[in-house]
Amino acid sequence: MSYILFQLKRNPLAILGICILILWIIIAIVGPSLVPFSYTEMDSMNQLVPMGTDGHVLGTDNLGRDILARIVYGSRSILSVALLTSILSTVLGVIIGFSAGYFKTIIDTIFLRAMDIIMSIPPLVLSLVVLGILGDSTIFSLTLIVSVAFIPATAKVARGVLLTEKNQEYVMSARIRGENHLYIMFIEILPNTMGSIIVEATARFAYSIMMVASLGFLGVGMQPPTPDWGMMVIENKPVISQAPWAVLFPALAIASLVIAVSIFSDFISKVLINGR
Amino acid sequence: MDADILELKNVSVNFETHEGLFSAVKNISLSVKRNQSIGIIGESGCGKSTLSFSIMRYLAHNAILEGSIIFKGEDLSTKSEKELESYRGNRLAMVFQNPYSSLNPALTIGFQLDEVGIKHQRLTKSRARRASIKALKMMNIGDAEGIVLRYPHQVSGGIQQRICIAMAILCRPDLMILDEPTTALDVTTEAVILDTINELREKLKMSLIYISHDMGVINKVAEHIVVMYNGEIVEKGPKHTIFDSPKHPYTRALINCMPRKGVVKEESRLNTIKGYVRQRGAFEEGCPFAPRCEKKSATCEKMYGLKAVGVDHLAACERAYATDVSQSNKITGNRAYHFNKTNIETRELLNIKNLHKIYPGKRKTYALNGVDLKVDSRSVVGVVGESGCGKTTLGNLIVGLYKPTDGTILFDNTDISKVWKKRSFKTLKDIQLIFQNPGRSLNPSKSVQQIIGRPMKSLNGIKSSKERRTLILELLKKVDLGSEYLNKKSSQLSGGEQQRVAIARALSINPELIVCDEPTSALDVSVQAAVLNLLNDLQVETNIAYLFISHDLNVINYISDYVIVLYGGKVCEYGKKSEIMSKPSHPYTSALLSAVSEVDPKKQKKVIKLGKKLNDPAKKPKGCPFAGRCHKQVGNICVTKYPPQHNVSETHFYNCHIPLN
Numbered sequence: 045m046s047y048i049l050f051q052l053k054r055n056p057l058a059i060l061g062i063c064i065l066i067l068w069i070i071i072a073i074v075g076p077s078l079v080p081f082s083y084t085e086m087d088s089m090n091q092l093v094p095m096g097t098d099g100h101v102l103g104t105d106n107l108g109r110d111i112l113a114r115i116v117y118g119s120r121s122i123l124s125v126a127l128l129t130s131i132l133s134t135v136l137g138v139i140i141g142f143s144a145g146y147f148k149t150i151i152d153t154i155f156l157r158a159m160d161i162i163m164s165i166p167p168l169v170l171s172l173v174v175l176g177i178l179g180d181s182t183i184f185s186l187t188l189i190v191s192v193a194f195i196p197a198t199a200k201v202a203r204g205v206l207l208t209e210k211n212q213e214y215v216m217s218a219r220i221r222g223e224n225h226l227y228i229m230f231i232e233i234l235p236n237t238m239g240s241i242i243v244e245a246t247a248r249f250a251y252s253i254m255m256v257a258s259l260g261f262l263g264v265g266m267q268p269p270t271p272d273w274g275m276m277v278i279e280n281k282p283v284i285s286q287a288p289w290a291v292l293f294p295a296l297a298i299a300s301l302v303i304a305v306s307i308f309s310d311f312i313s314k315v316l317i318n319g320r
Numbered sequence: 321m322d323a324d325i326l327e328l329k330n331v332s333v334n335f336e337t338h339e340g341l342f343s344a345v346k347n348i349s350l351s352v353k354r355n356q357s358i359g360i361i362g363e364s365g366c367g368k369s370t371l372s373f374s375i376m377r378y379l380a381h382n383a384i385l386e387g388s389i390i391f392k393g394e395d396l397s398t399k400s401e402k403e404l405e406s407y408r409g410n411r412l413a414m415v416f417q418n419p420y421s422s423l424n425p426a427l428t429i430g431f432q433l434d435e436v437g438i439k440h441q442r443l444t445k446s447r448a449r450r451a452s453i454k455a456l457k458m459m460n461i462g463d464a465e466g467i468v469l470r471y472p473h474q475v476s477g478g479i480q481q482r483i484c485i486a487m488a489i490l491c492r493p494d495l496m497i498l499d500e501p502t503t504a505l506d507v508t509t510e511a512v513i514l515d516t517i518n519e520l521r522e523k524l525k526m527s528l529i530y531i532s533h534d535m536g537v538i539n540k541v542a543e544h545i546v547v548m549y550n551g552e553i554v555e556k557g558p559k560h561t562i563f564d565s566p567k568h569p570y571t572r573a574l575i576n577c578m579p580r581k582g583v584v585k586e587e588s589r590l591n592t593i594k595g596y597v598r599q600r601g602a603f604e605e606g607c608p609f610a611p612r613c614e615k616k617s618a619t620c621e622k623m624y625g626l627k628a629v630g631v632d633h634l635a636a637c638e639r640a641y642a643t644d645v646s647q648s649n650k651i652t653g654n655r656a657y658h659f660n661k662t663n664i665e666t667r668e669l670l671n672i673k674n675l676h677k678i679y680p681g682k683r684k685t686y687a688l689n690g691v692d693l694k695v696d697s698r699s700v701v702g703v704v705g706e707s708g709c710g711k712t713t714l715g716n717l718i719v720g721l722y723k724p725t726d727g728t729i730l731f732d733n734t735d736i737s738k739v740w741k742k743r744s745f746k747t748l749k750d751i752q753l754i755f756q757n758p759g760r761s762l763n764p765s766k767s768v769q770q771i772i773g774r775p776m777k778s779l780n781g782i783k784s785s786k787e788r789r790t791l792i793l794e795l796l797k798k799v800d801l802g803s804e805y806l807n808k809k810s811s812q813l814s815g816g817e818q819q820r821v822a823i824a825r826a827l828s829i830n831p832e833l834i835v836c837d838e839p840t841s842a843l844d845v846s847v848q849a850a851v852l853n854l855l856n857d858l859q860v861e862t863n864i865a866y867l868f869i870s871h872d873l874n875v876i877n878y879i880s881d882y883v884i885v886l887y888g889g890k891v892c893e894y895g896k897k898s899e900i901m902s903k904p905s906h907p908y909t910s911a912l913l914s915a916v917s918e919v920d921p922k923k924q925k926k927v928i929k930l931g932k933k934l935n936d937p938a939k940k941p942k943g944c945p946f947a948g949r950c951h952k953q954v955g956n957i958c959v960t961k962y963p964p965q966h967n968v969s970e971t972h973f974y975n976c977h978i979p980l981n
Binding site: 046047049050051212213214216217218219220221222223232235236238 | 338339719720721740743745748749751752753755756757760761762763764765766774775778779825
């Protein structure tokens with residue numbers, strides 16, 4: 045704990061990043077009950093009005109919907125998808141990567157080749173194609189597909205950290221007292237690799253925000269009328285010269301969240317990996 | 321001529337960390353004269369290396385250096401990085417502990433050596449190469465012209481270290497600092513390197529600072545000794561004075577706790593120093609050794625200062641006390657009775673027949689090439705040999721980490737020559753292993769209670785956690801640890817405590833045999849003594865048999881009943897400890913014994929020089945594995961035919977073409 049404070053003192057940027065992240069989490073949880081407009085409500089009198097008109101703090105878009113309300117509601121979906129994705133891809137990645145690295149036989153070879161194949165397709169393209177085929181995107185399908193796209197990377201990280209731990213003497217000592225493989229992998233080795241794995245998971249969190257926003261921008265994100273930051277940017281792109289705020293604010297939201305998570309991830313790695 | 325080359329005035333180094341300011345080196349004043357050799361000794365954490373790094377100004381960014389370092393009249397502590405370049409590697413040279421990581425694996429040895437001459441002396445390439453070869457020849461490296469074309473990984477560790485020293489002497493520095501240069505090397509190699517260093521100093525007339533934790537090594541190379549504890553000098557003086565009449569309790573303890581030749585478990589326990597080297601805050605006062613000192617008084621906690629106690633002899637303690645192993649430490653009659661093995665019935669516990677292990681791969685490694693060994697219950701068998709002789713492989717095969725390629729291991733008359741997966745729980749329980757590095761053999765994320773309790777639960781079937789807890793507490797008491805250790809993690813323990821926990825884990829399931837793989841090599845001498853005493857007591861108490869693997873002959877001599885000497889995966893000699901130590905019959909055993917450095921400066925002995933032709937572990941061995949290095953080779957027969965076994969006595973035999981007498 046004292047080490048965390050020590051690192052915080054030395055990295056003022058980390059404090060900023062963590063504050064932004066906490067702010068977004070609070071907005072996602074309590075924000076919707078505080079904004080006066082619904083995210084679907086179309087104010088036909090106030091289309092594309094600038095900031096501060098008739099209670100629309102951040103203005104409205106081309107259909108007269110309140111931008112603040114849409115950003116606040118949108119933060120819920122993007123944060124939940126990103127969180128679920130980073131958890132799911134990490135858990136699956138660890139299981140796959142650990143099994144491959146631990147047994148180191150034909151399983152490992154098959155794993156490495158399979159991962160190479162998945163990795164050779166850009167994750168964005170992969171998700172785009174699969175979501176295009178599936179049709180309607182829901183939180184569930186988005187999470188699943190983004191996770192699958194991220195598994196090779198997390199699995200490779202997990203395999204790497206396992207390989208460095210595997211030849212440690214405490215693992216040998218577990219073997220010669222006859223422990224089974226699952227015990228050795230998940231009870232002996234896993235706790236000692238948690239640092240690297242958590243760092244990888246937070247990095248994946250930032251990537252999946254980018255990914256979900258990009259998918260929204262490309263039109264395969266959350267289905268309307270669910271607000272989606274990426275989609276808000278593309279919807280209002282034609283009117284960017286009349287109402288730049290309609291594009292600017294969702295873009296700022298994406299940028300601030302991604303940067304905050306990245307800074308947080310750097311900080312975590314300083315504390316968990318360098319601090320050991 | 322007698323001017324000081326280097327003078328340190330009140331040098332202190334503090335490290336700024338998140339837990340506060342820590343003192344690594346405190347108020348050190350020291351001078352090194354031209355052509356003088358100074359040995360700095362102390363356990364790990366005593367600031368020896370930090371002191372040498374501060375002379376070179378190689379300190380980490382969070383270090384704060386105070387005081388002045390005057391080298392040939394110039395204060396190095398105020399120089400900029402740019403100015404320091406002309407000193408480092410040129411006038412001041414340093415050799416590090418691990419030669420493998422000080423050489424760049426991607427560049428040829430010649431290139432790395434030439435760089436020094438080109439950079440500091442502005443030599444042309446061809447002249448730099450000639451200088452490099454000359455330096456290598458000075459280090460007694462055979463084929464120097466061939467070595468310069470090779471890469472670091474193509475030569476052995478001993479040669480690598482000699483190359484590092486050659487690199488240091490290229491510019492004829494005024495001062496060379498050697499930081500534990502032989503700690504990572506075998507005894508025979510160490511002996512040769514120490515001889516070379518002495519020769520060099522005579523030839524080049526340079527000053528030397530030699531850092532080591534080993535009194536024996538310091539004895540060989542230094543004229544003047546500085547004893548450091550916790551960042552402060554506790555005693556300094558000429559070598560003979562320090563060895564003959566050490567004044568500070570720490571010096572005394574350090575000299576006494578090493579298992580020396582002639583000290584055996586049947587006669588005496590080893591002297592120990594209780595506790596361990598703590599981290600010291602920057603503002604703590606008083607004698608750093610006070611918490612561990614047996615003779616401390618109230619003033620010790622406040623007062624500290626070096627006083628002259630003789631000619632050139634300074635010590636930081638007035639209570640000169642020079643008693644040897646105290647009477648209370650001698651083993652009492654009761655204990656000695658247990659050592660009288662003839663009264664106790666023993667049975668054959670382990671019988672290894674013709675054991676082979678070949679590690680597969682593109683280049684096969686012939687690690688064991690037919691080893692026979694019998695271990696009786698209740699006995700301690702010491703396995704000794706240099707690195708690469710197959711002693712660790714032997715231990716690993718016995719505990720079942722790998723499967724033997726050929727041969728059988730009989731344990732209690734059941735065949736256990738298979739891997740752990742296929743062994744019965746009974747066998748797994750009966751054979752335990754203690755590793756060399758206690759920190760790595762304990763899972764860092766588990767508490768002591770979990771570490772010791774797990775084998776009890778899985779192998780001894782003690783399901784109730786309450787029952788386990790009481791047993792664990794009992795065990796901890798046995799290894800001199802209290803109940804406050806139950807919930808600590810291994811990173812919160814010192815090296816000695818970690819090894820105690822590892823011993824407790826091995827004992828937790830009442831094994832019949834414990835394979836101890838260099839259990840004390842990673843520990844400081846004072847801690848080593850305590851762990852050896854503990855292992856010894858436990859053995860007397862529980863009658864477990866030990867297979868004690870070590871490269872250190874003094875340790876083997878102290879703890880074992882029988883000794884087996886391995887070389888190149890073959891048995892050289894086997895016998896009772898007294899037989900091996902008093903009349904070694906195999907040339908390799910005599911060479912090993914001669915290479916052990918003495919702690920007493922009055923005893924000087926001649927080191928047997930071995931040849932350099934090591935056997936290639938990737939080739940199927942033919943003949944005697946030691947033939948290439950043997951100083952007593954009798955002819956071609958050594959290379960072509962494996963030597964026969966000669967029996968010296970019922971329990972003592974050796975394999976050599978030279979017959980008895």
